[in-house]
Amino acid sequence: MADSLHMADIARRAWCTPDERHEFRERLDDCGFVVLDPGDTDDLVLDDIMRGLGEPVAYNFGTKLTLMPDEGSENVQFTTRGMPLHADATFNAGPPVKYIGMHCVTAPEVGGETLVASSDAFFEHAPAELLETMSGIVVEYRNRISGYYKDRPEGDHPRLAPIQVDPETGGKRLVIGFSDADDPTRTHDSVVVGYGEEESAELLREISAVLHRPSVLYAHAWRPGQVMILDNRRLVHGRAAFPGQPRKIVRLSVS
Numbered sequence: 125m126a127d128s129l130h131m132a133d134i135a136r137r138a139w140c141t142p143d144e145r146h147e148f149r150e151r152l153d154d155c156g157f158v159v160l161d162p163g164d165t166d167d168l169v170l171d172d173i174m175r176g177l178g179e180p181v182a183y184n185f186g187t188k189l190t191l192m193p194d195e196g197s198e199n200v201q202f203t204t205r206g207m208p209l210h211a212d213a214t215f216n217a218g219p220p221v222k223y224i225g226m227h228c229v230t231a232p233e234v235g236g237e238t239l240v241a242s243s244d245a246f247f248e249h250a251p252a253e254l255l256e257t258m259s260g261i262v263v264e265y266r267n268r269i270s271g272y273y274k275d276r277p278e279g280d281h282p283r284l285a286p287i288q289v290d291p292e293t294g295g296k297r298l299v300i301g302f303s304d305a306d307d308p309t310r311t312h313d314s315v316v317v318g319y320g321e322e323e324s325a326e327l328l329r330e331i332s333a334v335l336h337r338p339s340v341l342y343a344h345a346w347r348p349g350q351v352m353i354l355d356n357r358r359l360v361h362g363r364a365a366f367p368g369q370p371r372k373i374v375r376l377s378v379s
């Protein structure tokens with residue numbers, strides 16, 4: 125467990141220089157994510173790093189996903205838009221994702237940060253009243269991008285409590301995925317079950333605002349060659365927009 129639950133401190137401990145790389149498992153356990161810097165002479169190989177963490181998750185596109193802008197894409201992942209915070213494997217029928225590995229090939233000069241918000245930091249810093257409200261709700265998710273990940277049967281919309289206990293880690297876990305209703309390329313819709321449209325949007329906005337506090341969220345500005353590993357059970361993640369710029373990240377998730 126982390127010493128301090130302020131995300132700025134967590135992020136400091138999560139960053140491994142080439143000399144500290146042998147400590148990355150401990151840091152991953154401590155922080156819920158790590159950033160690995162490439163060495164001067166050796167390249168970081170995503171497959172090798174992820175092999176020790178689990179079995180690659182195979183989707184309809186395979187195990188490796190290249191995330192880069194594709195002009196005219198109808199899927200926000202392949203645009204230069206921001207991606208709201210979410211936990212992976214929440215909306216599709218694939219296996220639960222434990223770790224998400226990302227390797228940066230091309231980094232934008234401005235924006236395009238990978239955003240990570242720690243569950244532990246959220247539970248530490250969120251107002252008690254909000255946590256109490258959250259413990260009494262479930263959120264329904266409707267996937268909007270079909271044929272890409274592993275689809276659930278038609279009409280099967282998962283309903284998930286936002287605060288759960290992870291069966292493996294035993295830790296309290298935040299399971300949530302936000303969506304921008306105005307973005308036609310959004311991957312899913314989320315609504316609080318039993319709430320009116322406005323009331324649901326307002327509560328989700330409130331939760332998202334706490335997740336974006338500096339004490340809870342870290343924004344990683346990429347440098348080419350870096351690898352980042354996220355524990356999907358202990359963080360939610362997203363992306364900042366990077367209009368008009370290149371960005372190429374290769375992703376490999378394990379279960």
Ligand SMILES: [Fe+2]
Nearest residue numbers: 210211212361
């Ligand atoms: Fe994701």
